[in-house]
Amino acid sequence: MRFNSFAKSAAAIVVFTALSAQTAPTDKSAQGDVAVTIYNNNQALIRDERRVNVPAGTTRIPFPDVSAQIRPETVTLNGDGFDIVEQNFDYDLLSPGALMAKAVGQTVTLLRTNPATGAETRERAKILAVNGGVVMQIGSRIEVLRDDGLPVRVIFDRIPPNLRAKPTLSITLDSARGGTRPLALSYLSQGLGWGADYVALFDEGTNSIDVQGWITLTNNTGTTFENARTLLVAGSVGQVNRRRGRSSTRGNRPGTESADRERLGDFYIYPLEKRTTIANAQQKQVSFLDVSGAPSQRGYQFTNGWLNSSDEARSVNSVIKFSTSDEGGLGDALPAGTIRIYERDARGNAQFIGESGIGHTPGGSELALTTGEAFDIKVQPILVKRSRITSDEWESSARYRIRRSDGSSETMTVERPKQYFRSEMRYVVTNASNRPVTVDLAQRGLRRFYYSDTRVPSESIPGTQRNADTRVWQVPVPANGETVLTVTFDTGY
Numbered sequence: 001m002r003f004n005s006f007a008k009s010a011a012a013i014v015v016f017t018a019l020s021a022q023t024a025p026t027d028k029s030a031q032g033d034v035a036v037t038i039y040n041n042n043q044a045l046i047r048d049e050r051r052v053n054v055p056a057g058t059t060r061i062p063f064p065d066v067s068a069q070i071r072p073e074t075v076t077l078n079g080d081g082f083d084i085v086e087q088n089f090d091y092d093l094l095s096p097g098a099l100m101a102k103a104v105g106q107t108v109t110l111l112r113t114n115p116a117t118g119a120e121t122r123e124r125a126k127i128l129a130v131n132g133g134v135v136m137q138i139g140s141r142i143e144v145l146r147d148d149g150l151p152v153r154v155i156f157d158r159i160p161p162n163l164r165a166k167p168t169l170s171i172t173l174d175s176a177r178g179g180t181r182p183l184a185l186s187y188l189s190q191g192l193g194w195g196a197d198y199v200a201l202f203d204e205g206t207n208s209i210d211v212q213g214w215i216t217l218t219n220n221t222g223t224t225f226e227n228a229r230t231l232l233v234a235g236s237v238g239q240v241n242r243r244r245g246r247s248s249t250r251g252n253r254p255g256t257e258s259a260d261r262e263r264l265g266d267f268y269i270y271p272l273e274k275r276t277t278i279a280n281a282q283q284k285q286v287s288f289l290d291v292s293g294a295p296s297q298r299g300y301q302f303t304n305g306w307l308n309s310s311d312e313a314r315s316v317n318s319v320i321k322f323s324t325s326d327e328g329g330l331g332d333a334l335p336a337g338t339i340r341i342y343e344r345d346a347r348g349n350a351q352f353i354g355e356s357g358i359g360h361t362p363g364g365s366e367l368a369l370t371t372g373e374a375f376d377i378k379v380q381p382i383l384v385k386r387s388r389i390t391s392d393e394w395e396s397s398a399r400y401r402i403r404r405s406d407g408s409s410e411t412m413t414v415e416r417p418k419q420y421f422r423s424e425m426r427y428v429v430t431n432a433s434n435r436p437v438t439v440d441l442a443q444r445g446l447r448r449f450y451y452s453d454t455r456v457p458s459e460s461i462p463g464t465q466r467n468a469d470t471r472v473w474q475v476p477v478p479a480n481g482e483t484v485l486t487v488t489f490d491t492g493y
Contacts, residue, residue: 198213313430
C-alpha cells in the first residue's frame with residue numbers, strides 16, 4: 001500500500017492473575033489447547049481441550065480460567081467413561097469485600113500493630129455483619145472495624161469453598177473408572193467480538209483508491225485465552241436482539257460475485273494464520289486486505305426529502321465510488337465496518353477527508369461512501385407553484401360489472417371525483433469549483449400513505465424512477481456555473 005506510514009498498534013494488554021482457592025500462587029493458565037471462533041455480534045465459541053485427572057465415582061471437577069461472561073446453558077463436555085451429574089458456574093470472585101462477606105458468622109484473627117513500639121497483638125473476633133461496615137464481637141464487647149489508617153490486619157483461617165480467584169466452571173461427573181483423560185469443554189461467551197476497519201487513500205488524479213483492511217479483536221470477557229487458534233466469522237449469526245451492520249450511504253448496490261474465502265454455511269471465515277494470545281481488556285489488530293490502485297471516482301449526491309422550498313442552498317454530499325468486483329475492483333467481500341478515507345494535499349501529505357460505515361458487502365458490489373459535504377457545490381430546491389388540477393385530467397369515473405343472484409349482470413359507471421395537485425419544482429445547482437461536476441440529485445417523498453400514483457408530466461433532464469418514493473436525475477454542472485433542473489409532479493396529496 002502506498003501509505004504505510006499509517007501504522008496500527010494494539011492497545012496495552014491487561015492480565016489479571018489471582019490466587020486459586022485450591023492451589024498455590026501461579027501465573028500458569030489452567031487452559032489446555034484453546035480454539036476461539038469469534039462472531040460479529042460480540043459472541044464467541046470457546047473450545048478448550050484439557051487433560052484432567054478424573055477419580056472413579058462421583059466427583060466435582062473444577063475448570064478455572066473460563067470466560068467470566070460464559071453462557072452456562074451452552075456448555076458441553078465431551079470425553080469417555082463418565083456421565084455428567086450437574087454443573088455450576090462460580091463467578092463470585094475473590095476480593096477483600098467478598099472474603100469478608102463470606103466470613104459472616106465465622107471467627108477471624110485481628111492483628112494490631114502499635115504505631116509507637118511496633119509490638120503486635122492478636123485477638124480472635126467473630127464477624128457479625130458487613131452492612132456498610134464490619135461489625136465484630138470480641139469477647140463480650142461489640143466493635144466496628146474502622147478504616148482510620150491504624151495498622152490492623154484481618155487474618156482468615158481459610159478461603160470459603162465457593163469463592164474463586166478466577167471464573168470457574170465446576171462440573172460433577174460420575175465416572176466408572178479413574179485416571180487422566182482428555183476432556184473437551186466448549187461454550188458460548190459474550191465479551192469477545194471483532195469488527196473490520198478500513199483505511200483508504202483516494203487519488204483523484206488517477207481515479208484510483210488504495211484500501212487496507214484491519215480486523216480488530218476485542219476481549220472484555222475477564223479472561224485471557226492463551227495461544228489460541230482463532231477463526232473469525234463474518235455475517236449476522238442468528239441471535240435474540242441481534243444488531244445488524246448497515247450502510248450509512250445512499251446508492252450502494254449489492255454484488256453477485258463469490259469471494260475466494262473459506263465459507264461456513266452462508267458466512268465467510270477469516271482464520272488467523274498463527275496462534276495468538278487474546279489478552280483480557282485488549283484490542284488486537286490483524287491485516288486481512290491490502291489492495292492498491294483499484295478504480296475509483298469522486299461523485300456528488302443530494303436528496304430533497306419533500307416537495308417544498310429551501311430558504312437557502314444546501315451543500316451536496318461528496319462521495320467516493322468504487323467496486324468490490326474481481327475485475328476493476330477490490331476483488332474481495334468486505335465484512336461490516338468503518339472505512340476511513342484519506343487524500344493527499346498539494347504537499348503530498350495524506351489528509352483525513354471523512355469516514356463511512358458499510359454493512360457486510362458481497363463481492364461485485366458497487367459502493368458510494370459519503371465523506372462529507374462539498375464546500376463549493378450546492379442545491380436550492382424551490383417550489384415554484386402548487387395548484388389543484390381537475391379530476392378529468394386524472395381519473396373521472398370507474399366502471400363495475402355487477403352479477404345478480406338470478407344470473408343476470410349489469411355494467412355500472414360510477415363518478416369518482418378526486419382532488420389532485422400539481423407541483424412545479426425548480427432545483428438550482430451551483431458549482432463554484434474550477435472543474436465540471438455531475439450531481440446525483442434525488443427527490444423523495446413521492447409516495448405518501450396510500451397515495452402512490454405520482455406522475456411526472458415534464459422534466460428538463462430525463463430522470464429515473466428509483467422506487468415509488470424516489471426519482472433521480474444526473475445533473476451536469478459546468479465549472480464556475482449553474483444548472484437549473486425543472487420538474488412537474490402530479491400527486492394525490
